[in-house]
Amino acid sequence: MTAVWVPDAAHEAMRDLVRARATAVRVTGKARQHLQGFLLRHGRIYPGKKGWTKAYRRWLTTVRFEHPAQQIVLQDYIHAVTDAEARIERLTGQIADLLPSWSLAPVVEAIQAMRGVAFIVAVTVVAEVGDFHRFDNPRQLMAYLGLTPSEHSSGASVRRGGITKAGGGLARRVLIEGAWSYRMQARVSRKLHDRIENLPQAARDIAWKGQLRMCHRYRHLVAAGKPKVVVTTAIAREMIGFIWAIARAVTATPIENVGCRG
Numbered sequence: 001m002t003a004v005w006v007p008d009a010a011h012e013a014m015r016d017l018v019r020a021r022a023t024a025v026r027v028t029g030k031a032r033q034h035l036q037g038f039l040l041r042h043g044r045i046y047p048g049k050k051g052w053t054k055a056y057r058r059w060l061t062t063v064r065f066e067h068p069a070q071q072i073v074l075q076d077y078i079h080a081v082t083d084a085e086a087r088i089e090r091l092t093g094q095i096a097d098l099l100p101s102w103s104l105a106p107v108v109e110a111i112q113a114m115r116g117v118a119f120i121v122a123v124t125v126v127a128e129v130g131d132f133h134r135f136d137n138p139r140q141l142m143a144y145l146g147l148t149p150s151e152h153s154s155g156a157s158v159r160r161g162g163i164t165k166a167g168g169g170l171a172r173r174v175l176i177e178g179a180w181s182y183r184m185q186a187r188v189s190r191k192l193h194d195r196i197e198n199l200p201q202a203a204r205d206i207a208w209k210g211q212l213r214m215c216h217r218y219r220h221l222v223a224a225g226k227p228k229v230v231v232t233t234a235i236a237r238e239m240i241g242f243i244w245a246i247a248r249a250v251t252a253t254p255i256e257n258v259g260c261r262g
Helices: 009-041 054-060 068-101 105-113 119-129 138-144 169-183 190-196 201-223 228-250
Strands: 002-005 149-154 157-163 258-261
Touching (some): 009 169, 068 119, 105 201, 105 228, 119 228, 169 228, 190 201, 201 228
Antiparallel strands (some): 002 258, 149 157
């Protein structure tokens, strides 16, 4: 029999809420694609450089169609986008309201010392991973999240492939998104300073050590000619290692919720 960590009802509820927000984000993306596809099909092209800014939304109010039915379709697509965005904001607020009562709230706060790990990324990773103490080393956690390279071996031949993508993809996806921030030089921005101001010194030290290493590694891999998608995935893999270290530093003992697997 192997001991395994079993999430309690509170953890499962928080994880469901985080996943509901992730679903709302995907729905918003689809709603925006439908609107932009409709405009493109009718030759309505936004003259600016970037979409979904205030300027873009003001431009949407100036778009006119001759036939009333097409104007109705346009407005319906706009309403779908605004409703989906409101759902994201509503779920984000509910996560923030319920976080203080969650047993893993200290971990969520502490790992925000990492660059590229703001509130949503932090709560998503913790909700998907649970108790970090169940992983004896960071490599186990990397494998759990599917961030380790796959391997195809036959006799003396060993071939490395892409990452395994084992487990759920939500935590892996937000980590890779956060890894893009390490393409810039190491520094403590104003937003990051505000996040770490009241955090334990141990968490801040680990996060700064990780930032120095990963910013250097990002530049090194790019200079070596590696594709950027490969570089960001490698950085995401290292990110979870430093997150593992911070989580274990701020929670001295494992969460007592263990079951058995035959």
